[in-house]
Amino acid sequence: MKHNSADYIELSIHNNEDNDDPPDRVGHDEDILEKDQEYQATAALLTDVESNHSTDEFVIYESNENKPEPKHENTLAIQALPSLIISVIGLVLAGNLMDDFQHWDVFLKTTELFILLPILLNLKGNLEMNLAARFSTSSNLGELDYGPTRRSLIVGNLALLQVQSLVAGAIAGVSSFALGLITKPGSSTSYYEMMYMTASSMVSASFSSAILGIFMCALIIICRKFDVDPDNIACPMASSTGDIVTLVLLATSASILQNQMESIFSTLIFLIMLGLIPIFGLIVWRNSHVKDLLFAGWTPIILAMVISSLAGILLEAYVEQYKGVALLTPVLIGLAGNLGSIYASRISTCLHSETKENYKVVEYTLMAMNIPVQVVFMVIIWAFGMGQLQYNVWFFLSYFMISMVCTWICLKIGKIMSLTFWRMGYDPDNYVIPYLTASIDVIGTILLVSVFTLLTSTGAADMSMTERAANKHN
Template identity: 35%
Template sequence: MGKKKNRNRNKDGLRSGEGGNLLVDQDTSSRPSNLRKRQKHHKAKMASDIVPSPTDSIIKITPPSHTSEGETKETFFSIIYEVTLPLLLSGLAMVGAGIYLHSLQDWPVFKEVEEIIILIPALLGLKGNLEMTLGSRLSTEANLGNFANLHGQWNFIMGNLALVQCQAIVIGLLSAVVTVGCVFITNQEASLNNSILLIACSMTTASIASFILGCITVGIVIFSARMKINPDNVTTPIAASLGDITALVLLSYVAQAYHAAIVNGLLWMPLVAIGTFLLTTPLWVYITMSNKCTYAVLKHGWVPIISAMLISTFGGLVLEHSMSQYEDLSAFQPVINGIGGNLVSIQASKLSTTLHKAYTLGQLPDDIPIIISPIKAFFSSAQHALTSRALLSFVIPGHLIFAGVIIWFREGSITVSSLFYPAYLIAATVQVAILLYIAYIITHWAWKRGVNPDNTTIPYLTALGDLLGIVLLGLVYQVIEGHKNVASEA
């Protein structure tokens, strides 16, 4: 018995296990029976992870293998520090967009084809949605450490650029078609030539702008990641603001060129442009479908973008009506819409990244409710409430600066009353507060339903922000007009 017992011991205090493996006596978790159980459990888990879901995101949504113990928790001032410069730059870009939009009212093509005004919110919203969802997806990947592999990084990027190009052409076509439909519904005159002009302008602007802004967005994310800056804080506001001014400039010159061609009897030019974009669409679809990173988004990511386009088109009808009554309103429309969209896109992107890091898609702990009270959304000690307070603190100083720049730059052509600033700031604060509150609910609701928020929440939020901004800005001018009438009667 003694010899047999000793044979199971080696000189280092190890004993032979089954199959000749050497196992430490003290580590009972590494015994062969336990190893087999763990391997069996691991294989079962891997098998479950491979099963695709129709709502899967472009990447497999499971919590990262690393822990977040070494990560630095963001504070109020760290968020302010990282967000200030991007928001200032984006705000100045939106000021430029507002001034530019105000000047477009005097262009012949915008006077003769007033339907283009209806198209503007949908087209600007489309560009913002595509670039901000792209930025949100890229930021999540960067924050999860998935850009460490250069080959995987560029495979992800190229697939997403093809995806955005495909989405831009299709939604650009739909935006123009819906705009033409709105013109008929509202009993306005809509000629065939104007309809062709709208479709060609929308598709051309959407395609070219998506390529330019997609490349810029990719560069911002890569640069931010290498500089150890959270891409969630900088990518979406810059992408959105550049999208507005880029799309507006492209739309104006493209519309002018196509309009001149049609007037000179060259109707074939916009028709060739439409045909070219339609013929290239299958190529972008093929590239996107061949890329495992973007296959699911192409297949299941249309509803949010199309829904946002419809909301923005309705906002365009409101904008056309408001601009016909208040000429100065157009100068402030891109600013109030842009700042609201930028702030809520930052919150949505950060919420999505937090969920990706902590939980499996479709699962939330019982102590994390989907619907919370506004007080908890803004005044609790939770990280999302801290972020909301930080972002909300930008509204008043930001709008004071940007509205002041617009009024100063357009001195003589824009007049405001003493009531304008308080009414305008109240409207902007209400808009952003509503958007930040909805962002928490819709992001957690989408996650619980197994839908990747990176692909779904931002289009809804920015479209809702555009509609709220246009409506509230119109109310501001109505209040000012009513106050003037009361004062004159007195």
């Protein structure tokens, strides 16, 4: 849906008259009818905007009484740029760690761990970015300013993250084992290996969620204290730190459990991890702020994993055909996804708090921020000679063009999805980011491979690894 006539859109939700506790973000059963009517009214009003040819700077649908102050776009670049640069450095470090892990004994003996890595990182990344977006909204709504509510939100969200991470870890472990059977039908596998994969996945997922969950909650509370908008920094920080922490913990837990692979030790660890799910689930169920999230939001997380698997198949098909694909793809799609998640998180906060977002200014600012961050990345890989790339003008221009296109697509997807899910009655904080990151995984990989093919076929830049492979065989 296009909104050609307005840069600002304000949506209204019901007011909570309970002065003792800030309003919950997720509606309860008794509010469903009322909220459905409001969402229908919102959709009708948004439709009216399409035919509105007024020259007003913004559109306000309801009274502005008791509205929070609008967020200032001029602080976006100042606050978000450092976190984006850190996220790129984190992506590069994560890539180097994955390269190092290829030579570890645990990965050489159990090659299915390489299948587990992208699945687990995708699932865990979405969970932590959802937490960052959700907690940022709570911060901007002022819910963290009230002591009992702040403690309840922290405990509830951390317990919810444990439930989600343990389930995600089990899914990732079983899925990677099953994919290993499919891709290597003649290999010898056993029940113990499946338990080993699943236990390693669940342990690393649980511990990394505990570390990152506490870190994200503390970061957002500090942002609130110093009047920094967490929407601008939380998602990139969750993305950059999440991959590194999860990688290290997975390698550590897999190394420890490998010595006991042929025993029931992994099975006992799996049963202990499985038994923690109902315990943390009970904590979530008794928490009024996150109770409704216990069974919500699973569909986008699972579907995002399936969509990202398509990107993984493409990456595997071309990673040995073109130079730099393994190095450039994570940063290309990771940075675009971080910029899109910032935008989606800001829009979601505006929808919840009934404030206005200057879409054009925010989009242009985020697009512009992509340039210096990509420059930092290119300088790093050029200075250290990473990827064995042919650094010429055509390569730099092509890569920057792709990065700008990916960022623009990601911003548009984030905006459309946030408004669409809100009109459908779903909280964008729990639904948008998984679909957003999965979509850009596929789009970014296709664009990068297509441009590398074009550069090689025209002779503008030799991105092919054919010559290198031939020399290796000789």
